[in-house]
Amino acid sequence: MENKKKWFQLDLGLNNKQAASETCGCGKTEGGCGLDSVKPKNQYSITAEEFDAAVERELMEDTAVGQTKKDGFQQVFDVRMDRRTAFRKLTASLLVGAGAIHTSCSVTAGEEAKEKAQIDWEEQFKGNYKLMTKEEKQATVDRLVRSYQLRKKKNIKMSSTDALEDVLFGYAFNISKCQGYMNCVSACVEENNQDRNSQMQYIRIHEMKDGQGFKFHEADDNYYHEVPAEGHFYMGTQCFHCDNPPCVNVCPVQATWREEDGLVVIDYDWCIGCRYCMAACPYDGRRFNWSKPEVLEEEVNKNQHYLGNRMRKKGVMEKCTFCVQRSRSGQDPACVEACPTGARIFGNLLDSNSTIRWVLENKQVFRLKEDLGTEPKFWYFMD
C-alpha cells in the first residue's frame, strides 16, 4: 500500500511504529490525526496503555540488541541532509504538526481535507524544479495531479518529460504567408490554459502598412477588423527562446532557465513575482498573472506539462514554452498546427532533414533586435 501512494508523504518516523501496532502515532484510531490519513479501514484498536507498553517494549529491545534497528527519531535525525532539506523538513514538520493538532481536534475535517492540507504543505515547501531529482519531479507532479483530482473531481495528465538528446528547437515565421487570421492566438490560449478574464495572449500579431518596412511602433497589435486588410502585412511575435536570454540572468531565484533543448521555461511555483525578467525581455515575451487566472473547467486542457500549460496561480510569470507538452512528445506547437496559411514552421535545428533547417539554409532569414546579442531561436523570412 505504501508503494502505491500517488504523492509524497512526510515521514515523521511514526509510520514505523504503525507497522508494529497498526495504529497511528497519536493513538487515535478513528477519524485519523492528519499525520496518517491513508491508513486501511480494517484495523484493530488498541488502548493508550497498550500503545505505551508497545513503545516501551520496542525501546527496550533497541537497547538490548544494541540498536540494530533504528527507531523513528533516529530515522529522522540520523540522516545526512543539506541545509535546505533540513529546513524544509523542520518547517514542514512544524506546520504539519500544527495542522495535525487542528484536524485531530476537528470533527468536521474529513480525510480529503486532510489530504489536501498535506499536499498544500508539501507544495509550499518544495524546492526549485530545476534542481530536483527525477524522483522529486515525479513526486511533485503526482501531488499536483492528486490535488486537482481532490479539488475538481477531474483527472488531468501531467508530464515531467525532460529535454530529449540531440534536440534544439527553432521556429521560423513566413511574413509573406501570414494573413493575420489569429488562429494561432486562440489555439495558443486554448492549449496553454491562459487566463480568460484578462485575455492573456502569448502571441501578438502586428499589422503593418505595406511599403513602409517594419515600423512596429506604428503597427496595430490589437485589431478587430476583417483580415487581411488591404495594403497591410502581418508579423507575429512571441517568446523567441533566446540562446542568451536576458530574462534568465536577472531572475534572483533561478525560477526561469534555458533547458537543454533550448526552451526557456519557468517554474511557476518557484517564481516570486518580482517581474525583473519582464523588464529585461526586449521582445515583450513574458506575461504576469495580475489576478488569479481563471479557465472554465470544461475548457481546461488536461494534457499538461509541469513546465508548460499546467494551471498557474496569481502573482507568477508565465510565457510561451513552444508548447513543451506537445513539442517534447513529437508534436508541433498549437500555433503551428492552427495556422491556416502555413506561415509558421517549427522543428529540430540539429536535425539536418527538418523543415526549419531547410528554411534557414534556403531563405534569407533575419531576427529581431539582433544587436542586443540575445540570439533568438525565432527567424523571419519571406517567400
Place this chain on the structure above:
Amino acid sequence: MRTLRVFGNMLRDSFGYVTYGSRTYHIWMIFLTIVMLLGMYCYSIQLEQGLSATGMTDRVSWGLYISNFTFLVGVAAAAVMLVMPTYILHDIDFKQAVLLGEGLAVAALVMCLAFIIADMGGPWVVWHMIPGIGVFNFPNSMLTWDVIVLNGYLFINFSIPLYILYCHYQGKEAKHEVYVPGSILSVFWAVGIHLVTAFLYEGLQARPFWNNALLGPRFLASAFAAGPALIILVLALIRKFTDFSIADKTIKKIALIVTVAAQINLIMLVSELFKEFYAPTHHSESAFYLYFGMDGKTALLPWIWTAIPLNVFATVMLTFHRFRNNFKVLYFCCFILFIAIWIEKGFGLIVPGFIPGPYGKIAEYTPTWIEIWVTLGIWAMGAFVFTILAKAAIGIELGELRYKKKEVLEPENV
C-alpha cells in the same frame, strides 16, 4: 551577561521614553498609526485580489512601488554624507547630526524593503530568495546584489549608532577603534548600494532609457542632494520641537553638500537632455514621451514639468550664499528640491523605461488608490520608525536616558 542586562535596560528605558511625550508628539504618532493601518488595509485588498489592484499591467510592469524604492535607496545612501566628515575627517560639527542621519538611513531602508515586498507577486514565497534555504542567483542577478548590499547597509547603519548610544547610555565615550572601521566601510557601502541599484536598471539592454552609463553617477548625485536635503528638514524640525541643540554651522555645512550635489545633478541632466534631443534616435523615444508626450499620451508631462523647474530653481537659489544662509529660504529650497528629485527619480525614471514598450506600443500607467494608500502607509511606517529611533537617540544624547549611576561607577566599568 552584563552587556545583555544593560542592553535590556536600555530597550526598556527607551520604550518608556518613546511612549511618553507632548501632545503634539502623540498626535503625530496617532496620525502615522492611522495612515499605516489604512495602508495595511489596502495591502490586504491587494493580497486578496493580486497585483491587478494596482495600475500596473503587462505593458508597464513596475510603477509607484519601485519608483519609491529607487528614490529611498538614494535617501539611505545619503547618510554617508554625514558619516564621512564626522567619523573620518573628525569634523565635530556633524556629530549630533550623524546619529540622526543614520537613523534616517535605517528608516529609509525599512521602507525600501517594504516597497519591494509590496511589489512582489508572491510575498509568501520570499524564502526562495534566502541564501542557503532557497536559491540565490548570485552573482548573475543584480537583484541578489541589491539584497546583499541593502541588508548589509541596514546592519551597518543599525549597529554603529546602537553601539555609540549604548556607550553613551552608560555615560561612557564610545571607543574610536570599534566604530571607525565600520564607519569607513559604510562610506564605501553607501556608494555601493546606490550604484548597485542603478545597475539594476542600467544592465537591461531591453530598456534603452535605462541602459545608459550616466544612470549610476546621476543616481549618486541626485541622492546626495535629496538625502541631505531631507536631513536638513528633519534637523530643522528637531531643533524646533526638542531641546537637542544643533549648531547653525552643522546645517550650513549640510546645505553646502546639498548645493554641490544638486549642481552636479543638473549638469548631468543637461548632458542627458543633450544626448536625447540633439540627435534623437529610436532610443530617445522614452525621453520624448517623458518630456513632450507621444501620440497624445501625456500622463507624465505635469510631473516632469513640475520637477524640472523646481529642481533648477532650488539649485540656483542654493548656489547664492545669501539665500542659502537664510534658513527660511534654505528650508524651502530643500523641500522643493526633495519633491523635484522624488518625481524625477521615481515616476520620471521608472515609468518611461517601459514606454514605449519593446515594440513601440504606448500604454500609459496611472496608479490606483490602493497603490497610493499602500505607498502612503509605507512612508508613514518610515516616519514612525524614524521618530522612535530619533527620540530614543536624542533622549540618550541629552542624558535623559541613563543607566543606573551606581553600576557605572563600578571599577570594572570605568
